[in-house]
Amino acid sequence: MSNPSSNLTENDTLADFSVRQFCLEGITKNVYVAGSGPAVIVMAEMPGISPHVARFSRWVRDAGFTVYLPSLFGQDGVLTNAEQGLAVLQRACISAEFRSFVSATHSSAVSAIAPGSITHWLCALARQVHAECGGAGVGTIGMCFTGNFALMMMLEPAVLAPVLCQPSLPFDDAASTGLSPTDLQQISTRLQKENRKVLALRFAGDKHCKAERFAAFEQALGENFVPQVLPDSAANPEPPPFFKHIVGCPHSVVTAHLIDEEGQATIAARDAILRFLKTVLAV
Numbered sequence: 167m168s169n170p171s172s173n174l175t176e177n178d179t180l181a182d183f184s185v186r187q188f189c190l191e192g193i194t195k196n197v198y199v200a201g202s203g204p205a206v207i208v209m210a211e212m213p214g215i216s217p218h219v220a221r222f223s224r225w226v227r228d229a230g231f232t233v234y235l236p237s238l239f240g241q242d243g244v245l246t247n248a249e250q251g252l253a254v255l256q257r258a259c260i261s262a263e264f265r266s267f268v269s270a271t272h273s274s275a276v277s278a279i280a281p282g283s284i285t286h287w288l289c290a291l292a293r294q295v296h297a298e299c300g301g302a303g304v305g306t307i308g309m310c311f312t313g314n315f316a317l318m319m320m321l322e323p324a325v326l327a328p329v330l331c332q333p334s335l336p337f338d339d340a341a342s343t344g345l346s347p348t349d350l351q352q353i354s355t356r357l358q359k360e361n362r363k364v365l366a367l368r369f370a371g372d373k374h375c376k377a378e379r380f381a382a383f384e385q386a387l388g389e390n391f392v393p394q395v396l397p398d399s400a401a402n403p404e405p406p407p408f409f410k411h412i413v414g415c416p417h418s419v420v421t422a423h424l425i426d427e428e429g430q431a432t433i434a435a436r437d438a439i440l441r442f443l444k445t446v447l448a449v
Contacts, residue, residue, distance in 0.1 A: 173431035178217040178243040184402035190290035198235040204301035204447040207234045211309035213251035214240020218421035229440045232299050251408030269383035285315050296324035303441045310334045314344040327446035330366040331419050331440050332375040341378035350364045351385050357390040364391050365442045367435055369416035371398040
């Protein structure tokens with residue numbers, strides 16, 4: 167698969183996406199849309215819809231899907247420096263939409279789809295885009311700050327194919343899934359009843375998504391949780407400034423730390439995601 171992006175060292179105009187406003191559950195957000203076929207919602211990592219996130223979204227589009235890329239934080243298409251990226255992260259951590267997911271203290275008690283939460287809006291988005299695109303259902307891909315959201319959205323029946331890329335919340339408990347016990351049990355029951363899988367990816371030495379988190383997911387979801395752990399040596403050694411100086415470890419499997427060369431483990435991980443989506447969504 168060829169590289170569908172332009173220069174990753176410059177801002178991305180996102181000109182090949184249409185921009186739509188979705189007003190759902192009393193919240194209005196811009197969503198970048200491209201492609202045709204079943205819907206896949208790609209939720210950007212910190213610090214936003216970077217050129218690397220846009221590149222990955224184009225790969226999903228070119229695989230036969232309609233990509234919906236919501237603008238959740240940061241400046242769309244911008245390659246931020248380390249200080250700018252850190253500022254976006256800090257603002258998101260105190261935002262009412264995200265705050266309940268950042269700390270294990272809150273996530274253990276608060277439902278993932280409580281009104282006013284970002285996942286409440288995302289579930290509504292999934293319902294609408296499924297109605298628009300048809301097909302078996304919707305795929306969800308979360309990354310880092312949004313990684314857990316892809317699984318939380320399984321509380322919406324339209325969502326069939328969740329992909330968790332280095333799920334990093336909550337920050338203060340490496341062994342927490344970030345979901346309330348009630349939500350986690352409901353999702354686990356659905357996965358078992360419908361024989362569905364959750365695909366999850368991380369680097370072995372990721373300091374923000376540690377082995378303890380994957381172990382917690384595996385304990386809760388059993389064989390329905392399908393982990394892929396890449397060696398640190400597979401990561402791009404020269405990622406963008408935010409990832410080099412703030413993240414500080416192999417982290418973003420299919421974006422900032424992906425090495426776009428044939429035979430690379432990160433390319434194999436990207437292809438595994440696309441195969442998963444095609445299998446579940448019947449493309």
